[in-house]
Amino acid sequence: MKPYLLPLTLSVVMLAACAQQPPAQQVQDPYANLGNGALYQGDLASGSLPGEATAQYFSSQVGDTILFAANQTALNSEARAILNRQAEWLTKHQEFSAVVQGHAEETGTREYNLALGARRAGAVQEYLVANGVESGRIRTLSFGKERPAEVCSEESCYAKNRRAVTVVSASGVGS
Amino acid sequence: MFHKLTPALVLALGLTGAAAVTALPALAQDGPLRIEITDGVTDPVAIAIPDFYGDSDLAGKIRQVVADDLTGTGLFREIARDAHVSSHDDFNDAVAYEEWRAINAQALVTADVSGQGEEINVKFRLFDIFAGQPLGDGMQFVARSGDWRRAAHKIADQIYSRLTGESAYFDSRVAFVQETGPKDARIKRIGVMDYDGANILWMTDSSSLVLAPQFSPDGKKIVYTSFESGFPQLQILDVASVSSRPLTQGGNSMAFSPVFSPDGRWIAFAQDNGVDTDLWLMDAATGTGRPLTKTHAIDTSPSFSPDGKRIVFESDRSGTQQLYVVPVEGGEPTRISFGEGRYGDPTWSPKGDMIAFTKQLGDRFHIAVMRSDGSEEKTLTDSFLDEGPTWAPNGRVIMFTRVTPGGNGQPRLHSVDISGRNMRPLELDSAASDPSWGPLLP
Secondary structure, three states, X not given: OOOOOOOHHHHHHHHHHOOEOOOOOOOOOOOOOOOOXXXXXXOOOOOEOOOOXXXXXXXXXXXXXXXXXXXXXXXXXXXXXXXXXXXXXXXXXXXXXXXXXXXXXXXXXXXXHHHHHHHHHHHHHHHXXXXXXXXXXXXXXXXEOOOOOOOOOOHHHHHHHOEEEEEEEOOOOXX | OOOOOOOOEEEEOOOHHHHOOOOOOOOOOOXXXXXXXXXXXXXXXXEEOOOXXXXXXXXXXXXXXXXXXXXXXXXXXXXXXXXXXXXOOOOOOOOOHHHHHOOOOOEEEEEEEEOOOOEEEEXXXXXXXXXXXXXXXXXXXXXXXXXXXXXXXXXXXXXXXXXXXXXXXXXXXXXXXXXXXXXXXOEEEEEEEEOOOOOOEEOOOOOOXXXXXXXXXXXXXXXXXXXXXXXXXXXXXXXXXXXXXXXXXXXXXXXXXXXXXXXXXXXXXXXXXXOOEEEXXXXXXXXXXXXXXXXXXXXXXXXXXXXXXXXXXXXXXXOOOEEEEEEXXXXXXXXXXXXXXXXXXXXXXXXXXXEEEEEEEOOEEEEEEEEOOOOOOEEOOOEOOEEEEEEOOOOOEEEEEEEOOOOOOOEEEEEEEOOOOOOEEOOOOOEEEEEEEEEEOO
């Protein structure tokens, strides 16, 4: 069995507030929710801000997650602002590629949500490509409703689960 | 428990004469005892299942499984054994119909379990008490002793079929997904079990997220969606050898929602190319595929008609999820759902007459059925989240996933009959989802 991730909220706060070393270890579970800087598993208490050319910088400073309205795949202005920054960063850091994960809330059938998550990821990919990122550097992936960011069965959680998360890595698409 | 099953031998016994009693006029029924499943049974048939003859401890276990199968349908009520007044010493003793009538038994099952070691021999007879005669021939099943549950299911299947006129379903298997771990990092693996939850065999380990297994028509293969490559793709597994292999590869598309055609030659599935999700048909032997639908919409959840000529699926091409039927050779799909709410997960009944589906109305989910032309829609269940219906081999019972709400919410398998009655959870040790009911075993 592969390891679980540490609680996400805590690491986000500390990433923003503290300095740190490059990650000591990447989490191996490819199915874990990779949004919001969760890749970072290093020492949170010391070091310097992550370099700009790091996945940690991308997730914590550029912003890796955008949200959608229920059953929608349209990008709102807030989402577009984050994606503009993502496109800019990806244009600047050509050695990185991206996997866009699409997610859906639990109130939908499993099969429909897989397709809905795919469509959300596709909408992000399309936007990034329109803003100058080479399409070959972006892959899309849908988790449907299988990997919620928040687990409650209320709109406050659903709103956070209707999302697309852009995960960047320096070692090629999908790896 | 984990060895492979061999088909039970079925032999009709020429024994009916041994128990033959002069037929008496029916007292409380017109004609032979008969259950009409679709007519809204209000009073379950009172059935007596006295202790089976035979010394083996299996006799008691087999009797219990037969009783559980029958009462589990909601169509039968077992008369407690301590109320029985009639007793016999031998399987071939004549039935004292009057003594069974005295306790208002409508049907009687007698059985004998013999054999030792590797092989058991189970004989049974069914009697119509008010008609005062046997219902069908006595029968004998020879099975490996490890397959005693199958022998019990075979007996229950015979009783069910004789009394309902329907084909049977107890001796069948269900593929499903076991779910463990927290809701945001769920661990899933595919298992195969008897329809009643016994004899679970694990088909995948828990290293990869797996979804929505679907049995092949012969029950020997399972297609499913796996994230083993990091992306959702189709895999096929061989149940006997518990070995799996990929059916689709990455590229820039995702594949999910696979289902076999009734002849096992084709696999229909949904493929997303980053822009839209379309249905595809793949030759199961060669892996070559062709598109079946092409729209700027989500087309998913295909299911074949039993004659293999049409496919029902869900699509949001109209703006909301609705059900459509398309010929397998392609062409313009025909919309068949027109009610309120969102329609998904359509599954064609093995009898061909009905389609089961998931219906989302407001913030509630329902399992529902309609005739295959879309008429006579009927809602069977209502909950926070019901989805993924699958048909029993005889098209009379539907199993589905019910999920409870909240951060600790769990999925659990339930079944309900097509009249909407007899809803019951399947008792399993862990959370489970995505059932696929396999064929009646030979």
